[in-house]
Amino acid sequence: MRENSRAHIAHHRGRSPMDRQSVGDRVISVITYIVYAFFAFVCAYPFYYIIINSISANNLSERGKVLFIPKEIHFKNYERMASIPGLMDAAKISVLRTLIGAALTVFIAAFLGYMFTRDTLWKRKLWFRFVSVTMYFNAGVIPWVLSMRNLGLANNFWGYIFPMVVQPFYIILCKTYCESVPRELQDAGEIDGAGTLRIFFSIMLPVIKPILATIAIFAAVNQWNSFQDNLLLMTNRPDLNTLQYVLYQYITQANSLKALVSNTTNASAVMAGLATAATATSIRMSVTVVVVLPVMLIYPFFQRFFTRGIMIGAVKG
């Protein structure tokens, strides 16, 4: 990552014999290492804890016996996933909204970002303001819900998509990026007789790919994590529930979980304390892992977008 490389050089210089560490500096070093080990532990351990518990003997994890090392490893909990009613449908909805939502968000950000750099666009500044100012106000939950109902987006899959696809932050990001691309590239296209759309698709789109990758990742994570629109809009359509919502139900509604446990396993198996019999804890933990895993898996790949990503939050309209 670029922001580290300079600091890195500084550290090499720090090691040169020219400046030996004073005692005070060394004490600070040690304390710093310990404190950050604590922070890292606090952030990482809960993930680790849930993963090892989801693959350990269920009767042990039920009683809190699995703390650091998985015990009696088995994958029954994950094999059982398919038989949990509604879970596969929720997974399908989550995947669909993530793919469609992210793709549309990226396309709109790229296209509007590009269009807002075109001097020829009629009332360009006005429309740019019209879109970007929406970052700064919000009608409130209930007026929003009532409006979405009026638009037919409540209890409708597209209610997950349309309200989220025009993101001013991303549009501004693309606009800035397009402005940094040499003007001659577009001019050359014009001379060859390419129209506005042609220039966008065959010249600009390939050039601005790096920024689009960043936006795609952030938009996808946003869609995957989204919970509130499910809660507010899909009140009469349980078949449209997302994984996030289903997980929330499993945690808060003990009754539905009890029904699940008796559905997915033999009740007597639980009574006998069999290691692989489904328990409330095992279902909760393994579903949690399933919901968190996609994010954890792509996480190493999008780390390099962080610096640009934080810009998304700091960009000026």
Add this chain to the structure above:
Amino acid sequence: MSKKARSYVEFLYILPFLILVALVSYYPLYGWIYAFHDYMPPRPISKDTFVGLKWFAFIVENPVRLADVGRVLTNTFAMSGISLLFSWFPMIFAVFLNEIRCRPYRKFVQTVTTLPNFISWVLVYSIAFNVLSSTGAVNTILQNLGMIEKPVAFLSSKEHVWFRMWLWLTWKNAGWAAIMYLAAISAIDEQMIEAAKVDGATRMQIIMHITIPCLLPTYFVIVMLNLANFLSNGMEQYYVFMNNFNKKSIEVLDLYVYNIATSGRGNYPLSTAISMLKSLVSVVLLFITNTASRLVRGEGFI
């Protein structure tokens, strides 16, 4: 094609998206009209349901309601206040993280502390639930160490709710917020630090007199944004952590407007009226902080 014609054609290309923005971002503002009606879904509003400022008056006239709003405002101010009070934490986190000289260790800490930012509040709650339950890791470890006798019901306790909500917020966001400061640190002029070293400055002195002063402009913007969003904590975190025990002290404005519309008979107009007042105050706050930023830094953030 003439230049004029082309400029209209280009407008037609973006028109569908402008209409989409109008529908999903501007049209909900029209929903404020429900604050002036006796609206009970599914009966649509009409001239007969118009009640003027009845619901606004209702907020202040009904003593029970007024006490409720007071409690919710207290929660909102407390949570935002604690966040503001500790808003320096990601900056200090970044400063000392940058002091770690072992690069793989630094990278590891950064990777691990940033991960929680990318999971949803539902997942945070699920993790909290699993780790803090009566047979969860925290209770088990504390019992093994002999620090507690019986399992502590962390999530259903109503003690220190404000502070514990801040802790979860920090657990989720601090690593991510630190990245911006790390970027700012790497932009600090190397020569300044070298010069200080030649003059015999200790690391603490360099931090106090070079690093932190260089980060203050960034920090100032963060504080201003915090102030602009003082009334908007969002509802998701508080919604997932809410239960019958902590409800009284966890309800912030954003959650409250949801709760009064969905609990009991559901008072949509009252919820809308409160949202409306909140939005108006928020816009004023945004202008004040933006002006402050313009005066101090010479540029605003809008």
